[in-house]
Amino acid sequence: MKESISLSFELVVETLVGFGFKPIDAQVYIFLAKKGPQRGKDLVNSLKITKQQLYPSLKNLQEIGIVNSTPERPAVFSAISIEKVLDALIKAKIEETQRMIRNKEKLISGWRSMTRNNSEK
Secondary structure, eight states: OOOHHHHHHHHHHHHEEEEEHHHHHHHHHHHHHHHHEEEHHHHHHHHOOOOOHHHHHHHHHTTTTTTOOOSSSSSSSEEHHHHHHHHHHHHHHHHHHHHHHHHHHHHHHHHHHHHHHHOOO
């Protein structure tokens, strides 16, 4: 059973890293999403990382809108659901793909123009 939990954790980390997360950000997010709201001190102790690793990670996750914090001190951090995160990440990838499809002809034309200009020199 523990092996399947480990494989599941690794799969989620790999998936989030594939979407551009840093591994530490993926681990912090997963912990918050699974365990619920936590103080920074508790995250440091549970994840066995330093404050210097934790707080930049929390800042990254807050900037992309998947981790929130309370205004009081010490702050309590919480994560939005994995379903919402995956929906947002998939939507962003779909939009990126659609943008690439729309720009494909301009890119090909620009490429051909660059190739001609380089060969003329």
